[in-house]
Amino acid sequence: MSEKAVNINWYPGHMAKARRLMEEQLKLVDIIIELRDARIPAASANPILKELSRNKPVLIILNKADLSDEAANKRWANQFEHCLIVDSLNENLSKRVVEKVKEILKDKLERAKAKGIRKKVLRAMVVGIPNVGKSTFINNIVRKKVAKAENRPGVTKSLQWIRINEDVELLDTPGVLWPKLENQDDARLLALIGSINDDVLDKEDLVYFALNYLKSSYPGVINKRYEVTEDENDLLEAIARKKLWLLNNNEINREKAVDQLLKDIRSSKIGRISWQDVRE
Numbered sequence: 001m002s003e004k005a006v007n008i009n010w011y012p013g014h015m016a017k018a019r020r021l022m023e024e025q026l027k028l029v030d031i032i033i034e035l036r037d038a039r040i041p042a043a044s045a046n047p048i049l050k051e052l053s054r055n056k057p058v059l060i061i062l063n064k065a066d067l068s069d070e071a072a073n074k075r076w077a078n079q080f081e082h083c084l085i086v087d088s089l090n091e092n093l094s095k096r097v098v099e100k101v102k103e104i105l106k107d108k109l110e111r112a113k114a115k116g117i118r119k120k121v122l123r124a125m126v127v128g129i130p131n132v133g134k135s136t137f138i139n140n141i142v143r144k145k146v147a148k149a150e151n152r153p154g155v156t157k158s159l160q161w162i163r164i165n166e167d168v169e170l171l172d173t174p175g176v177l178w179p180k181l182e183n184q185d186d187a188r189l190l191a192l193i194g195s196i197n198d199d200v201l202d203k204e205d206l207v208y209f210a211l212n213y214l215k216s217s218y219p220g221v222i223n224k225r226y227e228v229t230e231d232e233n234d235l236l237e238a239i240a241r242k243k244l245w246l247l248n249n250n251e252i253n254r255e256k257a258v259d260q261l262l263k264d265i266r267s268s269k270i271g272r273i274s275w276q277d278v279r280e
């Protein structure tokens with residue numbers, strides 16, 4: 001995870017500037033490709049994208065799906081009009097994404113054809129919160145073989161477009177938007193996947209939140225990883241004792257336990273977990 005990503009501080013000035021820039025860029029595209037983290041598909045949304053997208057189609061990419069629960073991925077995908085479940089590190093995405101974009105914009109392509117435009121090139125832009133995998137996703141679909149499209153005159157002067165294939169091109173820089181920190185739960189979820197800095201939250205509180213969630217939503221997972229019974233009164237304490245994360249006086253080493261558990265959670269050592277599910 002890049003240090004820069006987790007240490008970004010969003011000030012009102014930053015936000016206004018990022019918003020203006022993105023508004024300009026979005027005017028130029030036919031479709032927005034919004035990356036979400038498949039482990040927290042709602043909390044990893046961009047809070048103002050809906051407003052900025054102005055009725056343009058949005059293809060939701062549930063990225064890092066290799067880290068989330070497969071059944072939950074499917075439930076989430078059904079919630080969105082246009083969605084792909086994706087692992088940008090291990091899959092070859094170019095064809096899948098191009099096909100999906102063309103399918104979503106089928107009507108637009110047909111209208112262009114009716115007007116006599118033989119070859120309409122569709123333009124897309126990738127957006128998402130820090131660390132969601134934008135660069136990895138773009139590198140994946142663009143691959144090295146593809147040359148950068150030329151600079152175009154006019155409004156697009158400073159923008160670089162990369163050709164994915166003969167039908168679709170992509171803005172070469174993704175739009176980074178601030179994460180949703182509107183409530184404590186969203187902030188916790190973003191911290192659990194490592195998208196925002198720990199400093200904004202109480203780490204111990206975060207670990208208890210995670211352990212409680214795991215116990216109720218993924219029974220057996222904690223037991224399997226740490227060999228403790230899950231109905232312990234204080235799971236953090238039980239795990240620390242089992243793992244011998246102790247101080248000289250036989251008290252548990254809370255700091256160590258908290259850091260170790262957060263590390264295990266973020267590296268998915270406990271398994272494929274979705275920290276947010278579709279609301280019933």
Ligand SMILES: Nc1nc2c(ncn2[C@@H]2O[C@H](COP(=O)(O)OP(=O)(O)OP(=O)(O)O)[C@@H](O)[C@H]2O)c(=O)[nH]1
Binds near residue numbers: 004065066087132134
């Ligand atoms: N397991 C897994 N890791 C991924 C996936 N996509 C990206 N990553 C990892 O997530 C981290 C962040 O990826 P980036 O592509 O740098 O994310 P970004 O959105 O460009 O981040 P910023 O530019 O800092 O906003 C890296 O460690 C990637 O290797 C994925 O599909 N699965």
Ligand SMILES: [Mg+2]
Binds near residue numbers: 135136
């Ligand atoms: Mg990046």
